Amino acid sequence: MKIFKLFLIIFIIFPINNLKADNEVLKIKITKNLRCLICQGQSVYDSDSEFANSMKVVVDNKINEGLSEKQIYTYFKNKYGDWILYDPSFDKNTYFLWLLPLLIFLVGGAIIFNKFLKKSK
Amino acid sequence: MKNKLIPLSIFLFFIVIFIIFYRGLQNTNIYTPNAKSSFEVPSVSVRLFNSNEIVNTLEIFSSDKFYLLNIWSSWCVPCRQEHSILMELTKNDNLKVIGINYKDTKKNAKNFLKELGNPYDSIIFDNEGTNAIEWGAYGVPESFLINSNKIIKKYIGPLNAGSMEEIKSFIK
Numbered sequence: 272m273k274i275f276k277l278f279l280i281i282f283i284i285f286p287i288n289n290l291k292a293d294n295e296v297l298k299i300k301i302t303k304n305l306r307c308l309i310c311q312g313q314s315v316y317d318s319d320s321e322f323a324n325s326m327k328v329v330v331d332n333k334i335n336e337g338l339s340e341k342q343i344y345t346y347f348k349n350k351y352g353d354w355i356l357y358d359p360s361f362d363k364n365t366y367f368l369w370l371l372p373l374l375i376f377l378v379g380g381a382i383i384f385n386k387f388l389k390k391s392k
Numbered sequence: 393m394k395n396k397l398i399p400l401s402i403f404l405f406f407i408v409i410f411i412i413f414y415r416g417l418q419n420t421n422i423y424t425p426n427a428k429s430s431f432e433v434p435s436v437s438v439r440l441f442n443s444n445e446i447v448n449t450l451e452i453f454s455s456d457k458f459y460l461l462n463i464w465s466s467w468c469v470p471c472r473q474e475h476s477i478l479m480e481l482t483k484n485d486n487l488k489v490i491g492i493n494y495k496d497t498k499k500n501a502k503n504f505l506k507e508l509g510n511p512y513d514s515i516i517f518d519n520e521g522t523n524a525i526e527w528g529a530y531g532v533p534e535s536f537l538i539n540s541n542k543i544i545k546k547y548i549g550p551l552n553a554g555s556m557e558e559i560k561s562f563i564k
Binding site: 308309321322324325326328329332349350351 | 522528
């Protein structure tokens with residue numbers, strides 16, 4: 272019963288949180304995930320270059336046009352390629368990138384598990 | 393058998409890591425944008441510099457001629473350098489030079505054109521820099537060679553004698 276209540280609370284809280292996330296929050300989130308291509312190691316959000324400032328205006332316009340976060344990322348990806356996103360999408364070029372940490376974690380876990388098993392024997 | 397397998401797999405793992413890092417050493421860590429892109433002319437409404445009219449970009453690049461889209465600004469020093477090349481290229485009948493005036497004031501832009509000449513067939517006024525983003529541009533100056541609604545070649549940075557020859561060979 273307790274677990275059920277916990278799930279219920281999580282289910283109620285999450286949608287409300289999402290509703291509260293207005294355009295400004297979304298804009299900050301998107302610009303933080305876009306790389307400023309002419310700066311070194313800065314996101315569009317952090318940068319004050321001409322390029323980044325224009326990007327911020329475009330992101331604003333796209334949000335007002337009603338595009339979703341994903342559609343905005345796709346839009347920029349089509350213009351500038353994968354490099355513009357800090358969070359690369361999950362496709363055939365990036366399977367290795369995404370799955371390698373998981374794989375290493377599993378292998379590590381297996382080794383530790385094995386050690387414990389040997390000890391208990 | 394099992395005792396040998398673990399050191400062997402660790403050894404192989406390090407070999408793979410070594411090869412990846414060793415190859416990575418040869419890569420440049422400066423991002424060079426994909427200059428040989430071939431994508432279509434974006435369809436967006438733009439404001440024209442002279443008439444203040446709002447038109448679609450596809451109308452500007454409608455004929456099957458070659459177009460050179462040049463992003464420029466009066467405050468941009470390299471634009472000054474490449475201007476003579478644009479003046480030279482605009483003499484060619486097969487090529488129309490279209491400008492995007494990037495984050496500029498009309499007064500300064502007009503003075504710039506008065507001083508150095510106007511190579512542009514028409515100019516798109518882009519005071520927010522958002523139009524340049526539609527083209528996938530990074531800044532000024534940048535030029536795109538366009539034919540039948542496709543971008544054939546992208547020049548990042550000022551045009552030089554070499555790129556002028558290349559453009560001429562394209563439009564022959």
